[in-house]
Amino acid sequence: MSALAVRVRDLTKRFGDVIALGGVDLDIPTGQVHGLVGPNGAGKTTLLGLLLGLSRPTSGTLEVLGNGVGATVPDGVAGFVDAPGLYPSLTARQNLTALARLRSGRTAPDVDALLDRVGLLDVAADPTRGFSLGMRQRLGLAAALLGDPRLLVVDEPANGLDPAGKHQVHRILTDLAADGATVILSSHRMDDLAALCDEVTLLAEGRVVFTGPIHKLVTESGELDYRLVTADPVAAHRLAAGTPSLRVVARHGHPVDDRAIVVRGPEPAVDDLVRRLVADGVAIRELGPVVPPLEAAFLALTGSGGAA
């Protein structure tokens, strides 16, 4: 078996004039939790749908679990994009049981174990018609887990989940990867992805602008804006302006507040400024990035504007 769970080469997907994916290359190793992130319309759902065989590429190649994705999805691949499809008049248990029979002839006890795993055992006998978004997401995940997938592909699986539910879903995903399966998910939450994923791929306008470990995302984006509050803003401004590779982007008194200045530069330059402040006896009260580094990296690399 291939060491790659997903191998994508020069993948293009058009919808009429819209280029949803424009020449995507991507390798995802087996056993990873891999996050897809990017602005609205970047192509995340399109890519996940292609991996699940829900639509066909315009051009390019797509292999999952060592097999080309064609008219049928290779065995061992499961998941959902957008909202998971459910029968509204059936209960949660009936929905899963029906799916289990369709797919693999599994019996009810497995279904209850799965419902328990996603935290829905208490509402197993309720029709899914009345389910909240979070409950639907959980049931969709349970449905995807029915066949013990080797590759799980899920679009915003934590969307609509309360904090406990999100934790539960994250746990399920990391457990799957620990058992050797590969998980690919999309999310808009950089902090969630940082906590969950081995690697992330950042898409913007149908192209891969970054793929790799999330900590590299921050270092690759380079400069950040830092807000600095000292006991002497005038001195701080003078020292910051004299520090190589550092720029003062907001002056004392404007626009953040009257004690703060904002400096822009790479981390070592900020370290340099701290040493200068200390040497001059200027007390530092607060120093930190204006925008959390992951979000700043996202904004910088997707060209969405912002601090960095």
Ligand SMILES: Nc1ncnc2c1ncn2[C@@H]1O[C@H](COP(=O)(O)OP(=O)(O)OP(=O)(O)O)[C@@H](O)[C@H]1O
């Ligand atoms: N079935 C479709 N018909 C026409 N255009 C589509 C279709 N599906 C997606 N698109 C277009 O393709 C582009 C990528 O959409 P996609 O849904 O993959 O983005 P996304 O990254 O999942 O966005 P979001 O963060 O909003 O979920 C968008 O411009 C979208 O309008």
Ligand SMILES: [Mg+2]
């Ligand atoms: Mg989407």
